[in-house]
Amino acid sequence: MKFIDEYQDSKLAKGLAGRIAGRSTKPVRLMEFCGGHTHAILRYGIRQLVPKTVEMRSGPGCPVCVTATADLDKSIALAHLPEVIITTFGDMMRVPGSYSSLQQAKAEGADIRIVYSTTDAVEIAKANPEKSVIFIGIGFETTAPTIAASIIKAQQEKIENFQVLSLNKLTPPVMKALLGLGEVKLDGIICPGHVSVIIGSYPYKFIPQNYGVACVISGFEPLDILLCIDKLVEQFENGQPRVEIAYLRGVKPEGNRKALQLMEEVFETGEANWRGIGIVPQSGLKIKRKYECFDAEKAFSGLLRFARNDKPVREPKECRCGDVIRGAATPLECKLFRRVCTPESPVGPCMVSSEGACAAYYQFCG
């Protein structure tokens, strides 16, 4: 476990920062896809270390943040159904939906439990055979394999009261959508470390090929990130964008076969609704027919239609989470930031989640 200290060594950091400064001759705009990267970049003051020519934008890689308000509303509606237990990651509790939040639904009497993983949800289902236990499945390729494994386990053990509302999303398709929008011109992407452990480096190939944007996969230690920035700047300056792994201790080009097989077994791709971006084709994971009795969307479709009144979806007013997620604005450009919107009383999800850009700016940019 010694490696972590090595990666935080300040001399190495200064050396790397110097190398980046030496390389960088013209303005370059990079996006860190992942909320974990945003957090580390601000926490270690990496923006202060890199030269002025390097501009950094935060991207959509915060699972709670990208969950669409409509999907939140659906989760809240499910929570209000009788004989239902909702299980969810803690961050989801406080995200405001159109009219309520899971936290509020809980206060009103809904049975909602925070879990640390899908495995917990399966255990809760086993312990409460008379209730339906629904797991709100959010996250990217990192959480999907465990969710798939839980569904397989539920089938093997005949735990029929376990369902998943699959809101899981995929990384490369949304990158494609963002680049396709062309709203923010990017020169390089700091690709997510943990996601890439699962999917490998091949799925990013289309990015340099079709969009001429450099892609480097990074770990989460500050030196990993600096090394990644160095490689991105190098590619940009040479005019030869490609996919590189700067996180060799974690990522293999082909990814994690076993995890991918699990996902393949349970899920198929379908459209997903992203906050700030909208419907992106092929960017969501839907539960296959074979496992449809574990699909909350199907199991409760009738009841949901019945429970949902026709109130329209409402986004929090003046909250710029959508822009922040697309990298089109920084949290500092939001009028509500720090004045109205704080981690104690968040207006949008980017302030709720520890992976959200607004929360990171709040904590580290005083």
Added chain:
Amino acid sequence: MNNSYLSFHDRARKNEVILLAHGSGGKLSHDLVEKKFLPFLANPVLNKLDDSAIFEASGHLAFTTDSYVVNPIFFPGGDIGKLAVCGTVNDLAMSGATPLYLSLSAIIEEGFPLGELEQIMQSIKATTEEAEVKIITGDTKVVNRGQADKIFINTSGIGIIPPGIDIAGANAKTGDKVILSGTIGDHGIAIMSQREGLKFSIPIGSDCCPLSKLVSEMLDASPIIHCLRDPTRGGLATTLNEFARQSNVGIVIEEDKVPIKEGVRAACELLGFDPIYVANEGKLVAIVDPCEAEKVLVRMRQNKYGKDAAIIGEVVNDHPRRVIMKTKLGPSRIVDMLSGELLPRIC
């Protein structure tokens, strides 16, 4: 009738679990107190079993209370019983008091295994002996299944503050040194590692321990200790912010001076936690006059609960009410209080 129902009653018949009747005030209640509590706690004041404990005390008294609802109740390095004694003993110690007496009140869920209760009482006994405190009054309630989660414990405590000691969160002065008694995050990570679905095999035990002796040795080394606090929930960051706000001063700490175990650091890395926000149950932060700091530090290191003690920073005139940390990479950053709950990252 299903199996678990049968086995529940079978076990109950063999007196192996707590029954509602154990809390009824009747014979079973008496049995419970006599067989499961008194043998572990016996002392002349408690043994009288009167409505109140009667004792002599004079001088500057400190009085505190806390409730313990930890889940899981047994964790590496401790259990809810040890925690309930240490927590209150440490709260007393942090005001410079020598802990004397505790109360102990347990709310137990029907069906709770008596064997586990015994284990908890055993560890309460060991901890009170180590901390040299006596439990002189207590109470037990049994509630229906589902109305409590296994067992909740409340302890209150009384201690005496020796003359000449003035410790308070508002006492920090510019130039004072910040001393931390050892590695941070052990307790929080030990608890986290036991949570269903997160189980990882890092051999980290909770640091849960009574700090009263360490404090009395520190005060022996120098009575000019301005602030003392144990950074429990909210971690080191929250305690330092409390000092900065209460004393209206700035505090600067250096990241690489803060002791932390490799396993804790790796677990934090995995979960996306910042160790300065992770809970401790056997650590203290002291703000000490700069001329006395070295003396106090040397003495702390002689105690097993202070062997990794280090000066991690100082109190400054600049940025009042703010805590700044010089990071390992060089740049400084603001360290705020913990807001909300510490939750593992999702991705």
